[in-house]
Amino acid sequence: MNRAERQTRGLPARLLALLLLALVLAPMAAVGWRGAGIALGPADWAVIRFSVTQAVLSAGFSTVLAIPVARALARRRFAGRGALVTLMGAPFLLPAVVAVLGLLAVFGRSGVLNQGLLAVGLPPISIYGLHGVVLAHVFLNLPLATRMILQGWLALPAERIRLARSLGFTPNETFRHLEWPMLREVLPGVALVILVICLTSFAVVLTLGGGPSATTIELAIYQAVRFEFDLARAAGLAGVQVALCAVAALVAWVMVRPAGFGAGLDRDLALARPGGWRWGLDGLALILAAAFLVLPLGAVVLRGVPGLADLPASVLPAAGRSVLVALVSAALATSAALVLALAAARRPAPGIEAAATLPLATSGLVLGTGLFLLIQPFAPPMRLALPVTILVNTALSLPYLYRILLPQTRALAADYGRLADSLALTGWARLRWLVLPRLARPLGFGAGIAAALSMGDLGAIALFAGERQATLPLVVSQLTGAYRLEAAASASLLLVVLSFALFWACDAWGRRAGA
Amino acid sequence: MQKQLLAAGLLTIATPALAETPVLTVLTYDSFTSEWGPGPAIEAAFEATCACDLQFVPAGDGAALLARIQLEGAASEADVVLGLDTSLTAAATATQLFAPHGKTPATTLPVEFADPNFLPFDWGWFAFVHDKTKLAEPPKSFEALAASDLKIVIQDPRSSTPGLGLLMWVKAAYGDRAPEIWQGLADNIVTVTPGWSEAYGLFLEGEADMVLSYTTSPAYHLIAESDDTKAAALFDEGHYMQIEVAGKLAATDQPALADQFLDFMLTDAFQSVIPQTNWMYPAVTPAGGLPEGFDAFRPAKSLLLTPDEALAARDAALAEWQAALAK
Numbered sequence: 152m153n154r155a156e157r158q159t160r161g162l163p164a165r166l167l168a169l170l171l172l173a174l175v176l177a178p179m180a181a182v183g184w185r186g187a188g189i190a191l192g193p194a195d196w197a198v199i200r201f202s203v204t205q206a207v208l209s210a211g212f213s214t215v216l217a218i219p220v221a222r223a224l225a226r227r228r229f230a231g232r233g234a235l236v237t238l239m240g241a242p243f244l245l246p247a248v249v250a251v252l253g254l255l256a257v258f259g260r261s262g263v264l265n266q267g268l269l270a271v272g273l274p275p276i277s278i279y280g281l282h283g284v285v286l287a288h289v290f291l292n293l294p295l296a297t298r299m300i301l302q303g304w305l306a307l308p309a310e311r312i313r314l315a316r317s318l319g320f321t322p323n324e325t326f327r328h329l330e331w332p333m334l335r336e337v338l339p340g341v342a343l344v345i346l347v348i349c350l351t352s353f354a355v356v357l358t359l360g361g362g363p364s365a366t367t368i369e370l371a372i373y374q375a376v377r378f379e380f381d382l383a384r385a386a387g388l389a390g391v392q393v394a395l396c397a398v399a400a401l402v403a404w405v406m407v408r409p410a411g412f413g414a415g416l417d418r419d420l421a422l423a424r425p426g427g428w429r430w431g432l433d434g435l436a437l438i439l440a441a442a443f444l445v446l447p448l449g450a451v452v453l454r455g456v457p458g459l460a461d462l463p464a465s466v467l468p469a470a471g472r473s474v475l476v477a478l479v480s481a482a483l484a485t486s487a488a489l490v491l492a493l494a495a496a497r498r499p500a501p502g503i504e505a506a507a508t509l510p511l512a513t514s515g516l517v518l519g520t521g522l523f524l525l526i527q528p529f530a531p532p533m534r535l536a537l538p539v540t541i542l543v544n545t546a547l548s549l550p551y552l553y554r555i556l557l558p559q560t561r562a563l564a565a566d567y568g569r570l571a572d573s574l575a576l577t578g579w580a581r582l583r584w585l586v587l588p589r590l591a592r593p594l595g596f597g598a599g600i601a602a603a604l605s606m607g608d609l610g611a612i613a614l615f616a617g618e619r620q621a622t623l624p625l626v627v628s629q630l631t632g633a634y635r636l637e638a639a640a641s642a643s644l645l646l647v648v649l650s651f652a653l654f655w656a657c658d659a660w661g662r663r664a665g666a
Numbered sequence: 667m668q669k670q671l672l673a674a675g676l677l678t679i680a681t682p683a684l685a686e687t688p689v690l691t692v693l694t695y696d697s698f699t700s701e702w703g704p705g706p707a708i709e710a711a712f713e714a715t716c717a718c719d720l721q722f723v724p725a726g727d728g729a730a731l732l733a734r735i736q737l738e739g740a741a742s743e744a745d746v747v748l749g750l751d752t753s754l755t756a757a758a759t760a761t762q763l764f765a766p767h768g769k770t771p772a773t774t775l776p777v778e779f780a781d782p783n784f785l786p787f788d789w790g791w792f793a794f795v796h797d798k799t800k801l802a803e804p805p806k807s808f809e810a811l812a813a814s815d816l817k818i819v820i821q822d823p824r825s826s827t828p829g830l831g832l833l834m835w836v837k838a839a840y841g842d843r844a845p846e847i848w849q850g851l852a853d854n855i856v857t858v859t860p861g862w863s864e865a866y867g868l869f870l871e872g873e874a875d876m877v878l879s880y881t882t883s884p885a886y887h888l889i890a891e892s893d894d895t896k897a898a899a900l901f902d903e904g905h906y907m908q909i910e911v912a913g914k915l916a917a918t919d920q921p922a923l924a925d926q927f928l929d930f931m932l933t934d935a936f937q938s939v940i941p942q943t944n945w946m947y948p949a950v951t952p953a954g955g956l957p958e959g960f961d962a963f964r965p966a967k968s969l970l971l972t973p974d975e976a977l978a979a980r981d982a983a984l985a986e987w988q989a990a991l992a993k
Contacts, residue, residue, distance in 0.1 A: 194988070248863075248864055248867070251864075252867060252871060255868070255871055255873060258810050259871065259872070259873050260817070260856070260872060260873050260874075261871070261872035261873070277856075277858045279856055299847050299972075310953050351853065354864070357822060357825075357859060357860045358857060358864050358868075359857065359860060360857065360858075361855075361856070361857045361858070362824065362852075362855065362857070362858055362991045362992070363824075363858055363987070363992060364988075364992045365990045366824075370822070370824065370825060370860070371824075373824070373825050373860075374824040374825060376733055377729040377730055377732075377825065378729055378824065378825075378830075380732070380736045381734055381756075435840060463701055464701065465700070465701050487669065520737065523737055524737065527737075527738065527741060528741075531743055533723065533743075547932050621724075625696070628696065628863070629696045629697055629700040629703075629724075630700075630702075631863035631864075631867065631887070632695075632696060632697040632727070632861075632862065632863050633697040633700060633702055633703060633868075633945075634866070634883075634886045634890070634945065635702060636863075636866070636867055636870060639863075653815070
């Protein structure tokens, strides 16, 4: 490859990264431009401290607890394993309010757990407080962490496993030489994504936090925009949020160590399945994780079924619009994330890294408000409600996809990059014969996540939607605002089922194409 | 076939006529415009008389409405804003985006209300709602509630209008003793939710004995669900009111039509729709009277800060609230 070619090769990725940075930063600037600077008071620092504390705890617990579950899923084969892996996608896709109500059916004051404690004469436990916030975040993110780590386990080359076996590695030695290096590569990215999600979390934190001291930066932004119309303050707080996420991203970036296993021949070889207490431990991890996920999900289903028959007429067209938004956003986000992840895999690219993480850190409300301000001089924002929603959802789901793809594109570049270069396999042919077949699994999983996330989003649309443009999450919120809680539960169930169906379809495609 | 041709012909004739129909854009909160809210019936009734196209544009909740108008400024396409309450009207007036309505309509509000820019369309009393079958003897004051071990769910005044209403309620009833009341309530509060719907949902799921809502909430359960187990606890210190208002934007391109809509707003055709769609008291009691259940919980005393008092009291009250509950 000559010099010119080398230079143009990263160009699309760099342009895309710039575009993404602009999409996130321009609205913030537009919001901030409306006023003078801000000063952070002691109350703001308390909010920042609480945001960081709960996010670090949530990310830590989700990531650490996901390791035994992912390992058990990687090395055991049992009936229902496929179903459990698929189900892992579900909690993450739940709208916050639905997830909270599901959790309360199990852990709440009149939930299953406290009924059980009462029956055996023990005092009830309260879910409200920091521990409740962390519990909810673990419920929402443990499955995501498990799936991301599981991808790492499945990517261990069969040759290394066989070598370990012929060398007579004990399970501990296997962990030290194979599994730990893989985890070193995968875990920082997983923890980063979850940390940033929890940092910007809002409804879950406030509802389960038990009082005003459980406040995140996002709520302070909400207050600044809604009640004080202090846009400068909102932009300033959004800036703080972005800065915190940037620090987290930097830490994760420093901690990542490439595993360097080299390429294998893709033979399917299961990991060793140690027996004895290790078998028991794997079983326990799976049973606990499954119960933790299935019970609240079951409650969501039970609450939603009775009202399904008489859903209001506006639900169906809204569902159609939501599916459209989800499919288009998923396609755009998947393509963009692939371009970025391929570019970042070849050489360290902090710029791309930042561009692909920033959207996670931005405040949905500031992004929406800023876009509103930017668009208004040119066209009534209402008329652009769906395109803007698609754009925002593409940007917001891209970071997840990027994190899911990056370890795999790194391995791809390390293992096949030089071979493909020497064969002059470039452009479309490289994509068709090398990249897509090898990345089908994470691409399918990632596209599923993106589709489902866009499906459930209630950020931009709430600000832009005019009459007859509502998406399903907006209809759910309208229903709950008008006492129609049974109909809202059913519409939520429909939302969850549709999100899950989209996720399942993409994920199943990836697993089949990647098999 | 002939019918289709005829229809096509009529459509071509009708289209230019339709294009000249004036459009009145009313910015309001989400639940007002939804198919189970007052929006559709009111739209049909007004369009029958105005030879215009009435379009409701939803913009989140009451607080989001004001933010939206401030975002759009004079460039707004909206002609009328409907759904602000008296905690927000002082801030809304200060934007200078609203025009005086110049009307002095008679209303059936239990208090005097006159604002040069805003006209009321409905109102309600905040109240703690409970289940009669689980709580037969509800407390009769904030002090009794604070002394009990009952669990309540409230909304955050930083993100919801009922939450802000409760803040004003305690302030209006107790003045300087408000921090003391909040400290007493701290151990009763299970949690603080971002909005009304989360709190009400938690209450219905059995997470709390009482929830901050309206005195008319039990009427919803009675009428829509034939469930008479819900009740509102009447407090001796009186109940804070929420008065929902509408105002005409100064930059409207349809001032006459906007005035016509504000007049229409206080007629029976509009007011009779309110009780069973918005579950609030109509600003003018319609000729047909109020539906069943609306007279079940009527407080003896109404509390209300003027819009200027409410705005002036807000920051300090919020700080007191945060300090009292932060422990």
